[in-house]
């Protein structure tokens with residue numbers, strides 16, 4: 001049983017065949033997933049998909065690339081949706097310094113507001129981080145995000161920051177890049193993260209793992225991620241599978257179905 005902790009089944013890439021893709025995941029042993037909404041279009045769809053499937057959950061938040069578009073009404077809307085029975089986390093949120101659509105100060109402000117909201121509704125946070133690890137850690141510390149904890153989604157920085165994340169009650173989630181031949185960092189992280197803080201994800205439709213790199217990603221491929229981590233740690237696939245699923249249940253506060 002695997003739990004894909006970060007998937008965008010609400011993306012336009014799945015409009016044609018969403019139900020088939022989800023069925024393929026279930027058939028591969030990926031029984032659980034969190035569909036992550038990140039703007040006005042993808043948030044309602046994440047909830048709609050979660051309502052359709054008993055073992056699919058939703059997260060609601062605002063993406064840092066589009067931080068400049070978020071209004072106070074959007075924030076109030078996210079707060080309202082957080083009480084939906086299938087919503088298990090606030091996010092994705094964070095900082096993305098790769099794209100410059102939203103200025104850094106706007107991204108930081110929107111990030112802080114969402115952390116405060118997550119603390120208010122007492123839900124874990126899902127962090128999107130691109131080229132911004134140090135600023136993210138600083139803001140999480142300043143806003144005392146430790147109170148709710150959460151996920152460093154698709155963690156892609158060096159091992160040196162992992163302990164600070166763990167100290168703030170964050171889990172480290174690894175995705176497709178751990179399988180990439182030219183990506184040493186996530187492999188080092190895969191070897192180092194304590195077993196009780198490790199999660200797996202796809203971030204589908206993005207970041208498909210080897211040997212599907214460059215193609216559309218889908219939740220069934222989280223198996224390839226888990227297999228690679230098992231190989232790196234020298235343990236069985238079952239052990240990775242069981243533990244990462246148990247960790248996801250603990251973090252999201254779910255009961256096993």
Ligand SMILES: [Zn+2]
Pocket residue numbers: 006008036092203
């Ligand atoms: Zn995402």
